[in-house]
Amino acid sequence: xxSMFFQKDIETMPREDIERLQLExxxxxxxxxxxxxxFYNKRLTDAGVCADKIKTLSDIQYIxxxxxxxxxxxxPFGLFAVPMNKITRIHASSGxxxxxxxxxxxxxxxxxxxxxxxxxxxxVGANSDTIVQIAFGYGLFTGALGLHYGLEKIGAAVVPSxxxxxxxxxxxxxxxxTNALVSTPxxxxxxGEKAREMGVIDKLHLRLGLFGSEGCTPxxxxxxxxxxxxxxxxxxGMSELMGPGVSGECIERDGMHINEDHFYPEIIDPVSxxxxxxxxxxxxxxxxxxxxxxxxxxxxxxxxxxxxYEKCRCGRTFARMAKPRGxxxxxxxxxxxxxxxxxxxxxxxxxxxxxxxYQLVLTREDFSxxxxxxxxxxxxxxxxxxxxxxxxxxxxxxxHGMKTVLGIxxxxxxxxxxxxxxxxxxxxxxxxxxxxx
Numbered sequence: 194x195x196s197m198f199f200q201k202d203i204e205t206m207p208r209e210d211i212e213r214l215q216l217e218x219x220x221x222x223x224x225x226x227x228x229x230x231x232f233y234n235k236r237l238t239d240a241g242v243c244a245d246k247i248k249t250l251s252d253i254q255y256i257x258x259x260x261x262x263x264x265x266x267x268x269p270f271g272l273f274a275v276p277m278n279k280i281t282r283i284h285a286s287s288g289x290x291x292x293x294x295x296x297x298x299x300x301x302x303x304x305x306x307x308x309x310x311x312x313x314x315x316x317v318g319a320n321s322d323t324i325v326q327i328a329f330g331y332g333l334f335t336g337a338l339g340l341h342y343g344l345e346k347i348g349a350a351v352v353p354s355x356x357x358x359x360x361x362x363x364x365x366x367x368x369x370x371t372n373a374l375v376s377t378p379x380x381x382x383x384x385g386e387k388a389r390e391m392g393v394i395d396k397l398h399l400r401l402g403l404f405g406s407e408g409c410t411p412x413x414x415x416x417x418x419x420x421x422x423x424x425x426x427x428x429x430g431m432s433e434l435m436g437p438g439v440s441g442e443c444i445e446r447d448g449m450h451i452n453e454d455h456f457y458p459e460i461i462d463p464v465s466x467x468x469x470x471x472x473x474x475x476x477x478x479x480x481x482x483x484x485x486x487x488x489x490x491x492x493x494x495x496x497x498x499x500x501x502y503e504k505c506r507c508g509r510t511f512a513r514m515a516k517p518r519g520x521x522x523x524x525x526x527x528x529x530x531x532x533x534x535x536x537x538x539x540x541x542x543x544x545x546x547x548x549x550x551y552q553l554v555l556t557r558e559d560f561s562x563x564x565x566x567x568x569x570x571x572x573x574x575x576x577x578x579x580x581x582x583x584x585x586x587x588x589x590x591x592x593h594g595m596k597t598v599l600g601i602x603x604x605x606x607x608x609x610x611x612x613x614x615x616x617x618x619x620x621x622x623x624x625x626x627x628x629x630x
Contacts, residue, residue, distance in 0.1 A: 197315050197316070197318070197320070198312075198315065198316070198508075198509075199308070199311045199312040199315040199316075199347065200308065200312060203454060204312060204450075204508075204509050204510070204511060205508055205509060205510050206454075206510055207510065208502070208510060211453050211454070211510065211511070212250060214454055215250060215453065215454070215457050215482060216247070216249065216250050218454075218457075218482035218483060219247055219250065219253060219457060219480065219482060220244045220247045221244070221482075222480070222481070222482055222483070222484075222488050222490070223237065223242070223243065223244040223247055223256070223490070224243070224244035225274065225488060226274065226488055226490060227243060227244070229274035229275070230272060230273075230274050230488070232263070232267055232271060232272055233272075233488075233490065236257050237256065237257075240255060240256065240257050241255075242255050242256050250457070253457070253459070253480065253491065254468055256480075256490050256491050257490075257491070258466065258478065258491045258492075258493050259489050259490055259491055259492045259493070260492075260493050261294060261433070261493075261495075264294040264295070264433060265292050265294060268292045268293075268294075268295060269292075269295040270295065270297070272487050272489075273297050273486060273487055274485065274486065274487065274488055275297075275299060275485060275486060279299050279485075279486075280297040280298065280299065280486055281298055281299055281300045281302075281303055282297070282298045282303060283295060283296070283297050283298075283333075284296050284298070284333055284334070284335045284338075284432055284436065285333040285432065286333075286334075286432050286433075293333070294432060294433055296335075296432050296433060296435075296486070296487050297486035297487050298486045299485040299486045301485055302435075302484055302485050302486050303342070305435075305455060305483055305484075306339060306342065306343070306435055306436060306438055307342040307343050307345075307346045308343075308346070309343070309435070309438035309439070309452045309455060310339055310340055310342065310343020310344070310346070310437060310438040311343045311344075311346040311347050312441075312450075312452065313343070313428050313437075313438060313440075313441030313442075313450070313452075314340070314343055314344055314347060314349070314403060314441075315347055316441065316442070316443040316444065316450065316507065316509070317401065317403070317424070317426040317441070317442060317443060317444055318401060318424070318444060319344065319347060319349055319373060319401060319403070320347060320348070320349070321347060321348030321349060322349075322372075323344070323347075323349040323350070323372060323373050323401070324349070324350045324352065324369060324370060324371050324372050324373065325340075325344050325349050325350070325351055325352065325371065325372075325373035325374070325375060325403070326352040326354050326362065326365060326366060326369070326371040326373070326374050326375065327340060327341055327344075327351060327352065327353050327354060327355070327375040327376075328354055328355065328356050328362055328374060328375060328376035328380060328381075328384070328617075329355070329356060329375055329376060329377075329406065329618075330355055330356040330357075330617075330618055331353060331355050334432075335430070335431075335432045335435070335436030335437065336375075336405060336406050336436065336437055337353070337355070337375075338436075339430070339435070339436035339437040339438055340375050340403060340405075340437055341353060343438065344375075349373070352365060352369055352371060356376070356380065356617040356618055357617045359383065359384055359387050359617070360387065360391070362384060363384065363387060363388050363391060363393060363397075366388075366397050366398070366399065367393060367396050367397065370398045371397075371398060371399060372398050372399060372400050372401065373399065373400070373401040373402070373403060374399055374401070374402050374403070374421075374423070375403045375404070375405075376402075376404060377404065377405070377406045377407050377616070377618060377619055377620065378404045378407060378408075378409040378413055378414070378417060378425075379407065379549075379550075379615075379616050379619075379620035380616065380617050380618070381402055381404060381417050381421060381425075382413075382416065382417050382420055382549050382550075383615045383616075383617075384421070385417065385420030385421040386420065386572070388421075389420070389572075394421075394422075397421070397422075399421055399422070399423045400423055400424060401423060401424050401426070402417065402418075402421065402423045402424065402425040402426060403426055403428065404417075404425060404426065404427055404428075405427065405428045405429065405430070405437050406437075406618070406619050407619045407620055408516065408517060408519070408534070408535055408538075409425070409427050409516070410516070410535050410538045410539045410542065411516075411539075412538065412539050412541075412542030412543065413538055413542055413549055414427075415542070416542055416549045417549075424444075426441070426442045426446065427441070427442050427449065427516060428440065428441030428442065428449065429441065429449050429496075429514065429517070431494060433489060433492060434456065434479055434481060434489065434492060434494075435455075435481070435484070438452065439451065439452065439456055439479065440452065440456075440513075440514050443505060443507040443509060444507060445505060445506045445507050447505060447506065447513065448501050448505070448513025448514060448515055449513055449514050449515075449516070450505065450509050450511045450512070450513050451500070451511055451512050451513070451514055452511065453511045453512055454482070454483075455481065455482055455483045455484075456479050456480070456481060456482060457479065457480040457482055458477060458478070458479055458500055458512065458514065459477075459478040459479075459480075459491070460473055460474070460475040460476065460477060460478070460498070460499060460500055461475050461476050461478050461493075462475050462476070463475060463476040463495075463497070463521040471500070471502060472499060472500075472501075473499060474497065474498065474499040474515075474518070475497065475498075475499070476493060476494065476495060476496065476497060476521055477494045477496045477497075477498050477514065477517070478491050478492065478493055478494065479491075479492050479494060480492070495520045495521045495523075496517040496519075496520055496521075497517055497518045497519050497520065497521060497524075497533075498514045498515045498516070498517045498518065499514070499515050500512050500513070500514050500515075501513045501514075501515070517535075518533050518535055518536075519533030519534060519535050519536075523623075525553070525555065525562075525564065525623075526562070527562050527563070527564045527599075527601055527603075530599065530600050530601045532564070532599050532601070534553060534622055534623065536598055536599060537551070537553065537566060537595065537599070538551070539598070540591070540594045540595055540598050541566075541568055541591070543594065544587070544590070544591060544594075545571065545574075546570060546571055546574040546577060546587055547568050547569065547570065547571060547574075547591070548568075548569045548570060548571040548572070548610060550568075550569045550613045550615070551566060551567060551568050551569065551613070551622060552566075552567040552613055552614075552622055552623075552624060553565070553566060553567075553622055553623045553624065554566075554567060554624045554626060555623065555624065555625045555626060555627050556626050556627060557626075557627040557628075562627060563604065564601075564603045564604070565603070565604040565605075565606055566591075566595065566603050566604065566605050566606070567606045567608060567613060568591065568605065568606070568607055568608070569607075569608050569609070569610060569611070569612055569613045570607060570608070570609055570610050571610065572610050574610070575609055575610045577607075578607075578609060584607065587607065588605055588607055591605050591607075592605045
């Protein structure tokens, strides 16, 4: 594969030009929010901030943060900056924990979104010869349509198969000669397992995976590449900011390039809220620089990552964010120790006998939180269940690996192949029983 560009002049701008453009757009978006969003007018006025006071990019620190709670408090359209007759499309989060977060797009927003996605899919080798099957659910969720329009913009043929009905997905892959797949990493793994079970894995033409919506550790990526014989790439986004397309990997897979002409990233301490020096790991905060429908100033994503500002080997100069290590609100605190699911996954994927499916069960005993990790044997290792010494050794090795990485002892439960639930959308790995009687 060779590196390709969708908008090379933009994607390879010198750092000083990127920052000059960001400052210009930051000043514009602050004024735009003051003039068009009553919520921001009050918040910025109370903070004593206006566009004229933004002299350098570091002056962004004086702007108050925006949170998901702010979006829910202004539900449904309280943060919109344009009247509804200028809104072309509305998306929303799943709203599983209450009211969904609602976002609106103008025609210009949709065009920008398509450009951002077109850059990212081109960066990993998609082109007009790509036949891509989108196995994300279509609907209020931003993932499917975000990738759909970006891929169409580069001339790819899009198969909007949506999620579910896995056997039919595999049939379409064979019949249409699909060579790229859009899905969650966990669903891609399931498709691969199903295709092998059906005896048709060698009849698939897949070469590229464009995954998102859930985390994918390098270890999980290797498992999927082995199962489906494809080149796996990751992209990042969230509905509040735009959807997928905020950042994504290039063929070097050395971090995810942020579309910095449209998004200004910061890293902060998730507890104190203080901006951290470049290179630090912390919570990602993003300001949308060009959004018309629902601009967001310093949105706290809750994702824990770090940013590399060095030029990439692919030639792109946009900063690269590391794969998020987890979310600050997904972080588990077990007996005083911070645990991220991605740490657990990275350990499990080192064991050939273990399938890439697991479940984390949280319970509370004697006022102390306990973590049970349920792991599933791989297809070729089921006989271990009948070999007590081998099972005991595997159990011991996994437990030791977890204690080495996490710093705490955990309960390990090994179950048979195809025992744990499979997911066609975002995998739900955590079962919290701490408040159950």
